[in-house]
Amino acid sequence: MTVAQATFPIDLGAYQYISLDPAVSTLTDEQRQALKSNIQLCRDAIVFFTATGAARGVGGHTGGPYDTVPEVMILDALFRGNPDKFVPVFFDEAGHRVATQYLLSALAGDLPAEQLMHYREAHQKLPGHPELGLTPGVKFSGGRLGHIWPFVNGVALANPGKTTFCLGSDGSQQEGNDAEAARLAVAQHLNVKLIIDDNDVTIAGHPSEYLPGFSVRQTLEGHGLKVLEGDGEDLDGLYARICEAISTPGPVALVNKRAMSVGIEGIEGTTHGHDVIPVDAAIRYLESRGQNAAVEMLKSIEKPKHGYTFLGSSDKVGSNRNVFGEAMVEVLGGMSERDRKDSVLVVDNDLEGSCGLTQIRKAYPEIFVSGGIMERGNLSAAAGFGMEKGKQGVYATFSAFLEMSISEITMARLNFANLLCHFSHAGIDDMADNTCHFGINNMFADNGLDDGHETRLYFPADANQMRACVKKVFGDPGLRFIFSTRSKVPMILDADGNEMFAGNYTFTPGKDEVIREGSAGYIVTFGDSLYRALDAVERLKQEGIEVGLINKPTLNVVDEDMMAKVGKAPFVLVTEAFNRRTGLGMRFGSWLLERGYTPKFAHIGTHEEGCGGLWEQYPHQGIDPSGIMKKVKELAS
Numbered sequence: 001m002t003v004a005q006a007t008f009p010i011d012l013g014a015y016q017y018i019s020l021d022p023a024v025s026t027l028t029d030e031q032r033q034a035l036k037s038n039i040q041l042c043r044d045a046i047v048f049f050t051a052t053g054a055a056r057g058v059g060g061h062t063g064g065p066y067d068t069v070p071e072v073m074i075l076d077a078l079f080r081g082n083p084d085k086f087v088p089v090f091f092d093e094a095g096h097r098v099a100t101q102y103l104l105s106a107l108a109g110d111l112p113a114e115q116l117m118h119y120r121e122a123h124q125k126l127p128g129h130p131e132l133g134l135t136p137g138v139k140f141s142g143g144r145l146g147h148i149w150p151f152v153n154g155v156a157l158a159n160p161g162k163t164t165f166c167l168g169s170d171g172s173q174q175e176g177n178d179a180e181a182a183r184l185a186v187a188q189h190l191n192v193k194l195i196i197d198d199n200d201v202t203i204a205g206h207p208s209e210y211l212p213g214f215s216v217r218q219t220l221e222g223h224g225l226k227v228l229e230g231d232g233e234d235l236d237g238l239y240a241r242i243c244e245a246i247s248t249p250g251p252v253a254l255v256n257k258r259a260m261s262v263g264i265e266g267i268e269g270t271t272h273g274h275d276v277i278p279v280d281a282a283i284r285y286l287e288s289r290g291q292n293a294a295v296e297m298l299k300s301i302e303k304p305k306h307g308y309t310f311l312g313s314s315d316k317v318g319s320n321r322n323v324f325g326e327a328m329v330e331v332l333g334g335m336s337e338r339d340r341k342d343s344v345l346v347v348d349n350d351l352e353g354s355c356g357l358t359q360i361r362k363a364y365p366e367i368f369v370s371g372g373i374m375e376r377g378n379l380s381a382a383a384g385f386g387m388e389k390g391k392q393g394v395y396a397t398f399s400a401f402l403e404m405s406i407s408e409i410t411m412a413r414l415n416f417a418n419l420l421c422h423f424s425h426a427g428i429d430d431m432a433d434n435t436c437h438f439g440i441n442n443m444f445a446d447n448g449l450d451d452g453h454e455t456r457l458y459f460p461a462d463a464n465q466m467r468a469c470v471k472k473v474f475g476d477p478g479l480r481f482i483f484s485t486r487s488k489v490p491m492i493l494d495a496d497g498n499e500m501f502a503g504n505y506t507f508t509p510g511k512d513e514v515i516r517e518g519s520a521g522y523i524v525t526f527g528d529s530l531y532r533a534l535d536a537v538e539r540l541k542q543e544g545i546e547v548g549l550i551n552k553p554t555l556n557v558v559d560e561d562m563m564a565k566v567g568k569a570p571f572v573l574v575t576e577a578f579n580r581r582t583g584l585g586m587r588f589g590s591w592l593l594e595r596g597y598t599p600k601f602a603h604i605g606t607h608e609e610g611c612g613g614l615w616e617q618y619p620h621q622g623i624d625p626s627g628i629m630k631k632v633k634e635l636a637s
């Protein structure tokens with residue numbers, strides 16, 4: 001039986017829709033039993049359906065939603081018992097725990113249980129973070145840590161007389177936003193209750209190790225919140241603390257200690273628990289739970305393949321986000337130990353493995369700071385290190401979070417900081433995490449003035465170009481932003497099939513590059529869009545349309561020679577994965593007009609919310625080869 005025809009293999013009909021009254025802070029045997037059975041049922045369901053994401057290669061998160069099941073079950077019963085007393089929304093600071101929201105939607109009858117087996121799949125409306133309006137039953141959007149508690153404060157202000165809950169985590173509590181939210185909640189005496197999973201695991205490690213001194217409890221107490229700390233797995237204690245929080249007016253935080261993925265063999269207590277559970281571990285867990293139908297279902301799922309062959313680029317692919325780290329290690333290896341220590345500081349934001357920084361930490365731990373999930377403060381710290389001439393601050397996180405740090409970037413510039421930022425996961429490719437994780441507003445980093453300290457934005461197209469770019473710009477002064485995608489990219493080939501950016505190639509900042517000549521008009525693009533546009537160009541040539549292709553790896557500098565060249569062509573099409581409203585295309589048309597060039601002009605880019613899944617995001621936005629070819633034909637006609 002295929003997943004498409006199958007029923008959900010775990011009987012969610014066994015869920016007991018019990019009610020609880022917070023005025024009674026002890027559980028009867030019957031209530032305790034019902035809660036325990038609901039907890040086990042939901043934990044099994046979460047392991048199973050998140051593992052479908054692992055089986056399909058779309059990833060996901062198991063440990064966080066699995067861990068917080070006890071408190072979610074209690075809140076569900078409380079909401080049912082007193083619907084008017086609460087804002088009945090499971091607001092969650094840690095949006096990656098979205099499996100909780102999807103499971104609740106299924107239990108509430110808003111979503112067929114079968115749908116859960118399509119977790120994170122493209123076009124299935126179950127993306128990696130909750131999106132209001134997309135998934136039936138989902139009641140808020142989340143996904144960026146530290147963004148929901150401040151928002152929930154406002155919800156509480158809009159609902160006087162009710163209690164509003166916010167599920168939190170030791171990861172989200174590291175964000176500066178939460179400190180602000182805590183102060184407002186205390187000052188305004190908001191009836192907000194934080195239910196924080198303090199499992200001492202984030203992505204890159206254990207907060208107790210990389211942020212020694214950080215204590216969720218002491219932090220919140222310092223802000224003036226009442227904090228009730230306890231064992232999240234002690235059901236009676238947890239329930240009693242939730243009741244105490246409800247009966248205490250004003251903001252209260254529950255800090256629930258537990259091991260990550262408690263009870264899952266081989267994963268409990270480890271950082272692996274943060275991500276999606278591997279299929280073999282899920283099978284072992286489900287077998288031990290007697291969930292044999294779920295096991296069979298998992299075994300039957302095949303990883304879909306992306307069968308398209310791109311013309312003009314190699315079969316070989318490179319991971320640019322990792323190549324960034326490798327290239328940095330090479331550059332740093334060329335310095336004396338003393339120079340390196342004196343002049344370079346690398347600051348991570350709990351994403352070192354995702355941004356290619358692990359290589360640097362392993363090679364040169366003495367210049368590496370595991371900064372925790374504090375993008376704004378960490379950017380400023382890296383910039384501050386690079387304030388003196390000859391020093392370099394290096395910083396990395398996901399491109400989506402560049403939006404958080406625009407003000408810090410301005411201050412870094414005004415302080416003449418030398419700062420090299422690597423923003424990985426730029427664009428939309430392979431982003432099952434979906435819209436809140438899209439890295440599409442990167443041009444915001446180019447927010448200086450004409451006479452300001454240098455700011456450069458670079459988006460290398462393949463691994464060869466990334467290596468060349470890092471080596472070239474590492475020692476430059478000013479602010480430099482290097483972008484890479486989550487997905488791997490093939491090598492760009494010249495017309496003879498040779499790798500264009502290999503061998504003796506040197507990267508020249510500010511210079512655009514002709515990838516293919518053409519008489520009908522030019523496509524201008526960069527990054528992971530280049531190989532897709534190249535494929536379109538090759539296919540259009542086969543159809544007799546001779547389109548040229550320009551790579552623009554320096555995004556914010558006008559290459560006058562290239563402007564003169566493309567400006568005289570019949571048309572110019574800018575295609576990009578960046579936001580159509582804020583990307584390169586927005587500027588390129590003005591640059592042409594300012595110089596008196598008036599080719600036919602169009603720009604295509606990301607313009608609507610994502611569809612989940614991986615490579616599917618490109619065709620969804622109409623910026624895949626067929627979308628590009630369609631636009632070229634319109635312009636060429």
Ligand SMILES: Cc1ncc(C[n+]2csc(CCOP(=O)(O)OP(=O)(O)O)c2C)c(N)n1
Nearest residue numbers: 064094144145169170171172201202203274
């Ligand atoms: C603003 C922001 N920065 C970084 C991330 C990337 N990120 C997602 S989850 C995570 C770690 C979260 O740890 P925690 O919230 O404690 O969750 P757990 O590991 O317990 O599931 C990070 C850094 C993000 N989603 N949002």
